[in-house]
Amino acid sequence: MIAIIDYGVGNLFSLTSSFKKIGVDVVATADKEVIKSADKLILPGVGAFADAIKKLRDNGLDRVIIDEAKKGKKIMGICLGMQLLFEKSYEYGEHDGLALLKGKVVPMENRIPANLKIPHIGWNALGFKRESEIFRYINDGDFVYFVHSFYADECDDSVIATSEYGAEITAAVQKENVYGCQFHPEKSGSVGLNILKAFCETE
Amino acid sequence: MITKRIIPCLDIRNGRVVKGTNFKGLSDVSSPVELARLYSDCGADELVFYDITASFEERKLFTDILKEVASEIFIPLTVGGGINTVDDFDRVLKCGADKVSVNSGAIKNPDLIGQAAQKYGNQCVVLSVDIKRVDGEFHVFAKGGREDTGLDAIEWIKDGVRRGAGEVVVNSIDTDGVKNGFDIELLKIVCDAVNVPVIASGGAGSVDHFIRLFKEIPDIDAGLAASVFHFGEIEINQLKAELRNNDIIVRL
Helix, strand or coil, rough: EEEEEECCCCCCHHHHHHHCCCCCEHHHHHHCHHHHHCEEECCCCCCCHHHHHHHHHHHCCHHHHHHHHHHCCCEEEEEEEHHCCCEECCCCCCCCCCEEEEEEEEECCCCCCCCCCEEEEEEEECCCEEEEEEEECCCCCCEEEEEEEEEEECCCCCCCEEEECCCCCEEEECCCCEEEEECCCHHHHHHHHHHHHHHHCCC | CCCCCEEEEEECCEEEEEEEECCEEEEEEHHHHHHHHHHCCCCCCCEEEEEEECCHHHHHHHHHHHHHHHHHCCCCCEEEEECCCCCHHHHHHHHCCCEEEEEEHHHHHCCCHHHHHHHHCHHHHEEEEEEEEEEEEEEECCCCCEEEEEEHHHHHHHHHHHHHHCEEEEEEECCCCCCCCCCHHHHHHHHHCCCEEEEEEEECCCHHHHHHHHHHCCCCCCECCCCHHHHHCHCCCCCCCCHHCCCCCCCC
């Protein structure tokens, strides 16, 4: 069973539906026991980094996520959920993240040419950087759907795919059992569903 | 690099898709869920659903359809029509919408844009504007294009973006339903005025109209249309193949 961590950030209708569509048993929950008993975890998120990390901490979910990940449970962060996996974010201030991955989240502003619009919103191509099981059913150059204004930088060797938007933007990461997608697999058509399917099948 | 988007728009009334010419004389076209699935399979980059019903019962029917679509189709969904309060945002976002478009509701209460942007983020708030030329000026029209508000369209769009709209849909009443091409003159002015994505709507009649749109206005992000897609006059996969042949970046 896959547990989508429901900590009150954004609505989880599409994400839950996408797992149902690929025939995977899924539950959206904030219950620590359910999270501990799940086979894999999904950390979603939209909105501001500071709000999101505060909500996780207020519920004590940050500890559960870190403990489960350190025990080797597979976890995938999506969009802001991916950004939360890093050490720090510089979104309106400086905030500590879950630090499951090395790197920091920085504004795209100043990193990309001024004529490009922010947020980076729309379909962009994935460029593979390293092999990953989650790419098993998709191809280099496939398109996925992004909506974000900040991105993960200085991620060491965890970057498995990037996208080009005036600069090379971190699109997907993996370090051992910790995965992340800056884009929205649940909004990326069959390519996105295939990424989720491959993640569910990892052992 | 980010692709240009092709967006079919589905007007929903009584649980069915409808489309009129110049907003009058609506005619039933098809089932929303079936049409949405067809478009997604053909490469539509996003779908827009407009709720053009009025009654409470029909509104419930609309959100039921929205849920059904969002359970089956995994591309971005924008919902508009009857959005007057932050609660209306909440109602459709819970049913699987990703973005919410405001039109008359924002004209009546411009603060709605900022309130929604603060709660859900700018990327969630789409300002949809119906525009018509009146004595050589671009005016904002309300109530489905029936009422001249007297507002200057370009100023209204700039104000909306300042308040937090993350995207603008420009619907030209002058070109809508006529199928003679998009309103290039108006769209150029809007693209120069704001730095958020601009979606062109009104006037698409052929593949060439889309090519002209993206060639003549490099800053435009998306082309939206309804009837030409609903009646199969333009097939989205063929349209996108033609765009690519013309060096326009699209998702194929």
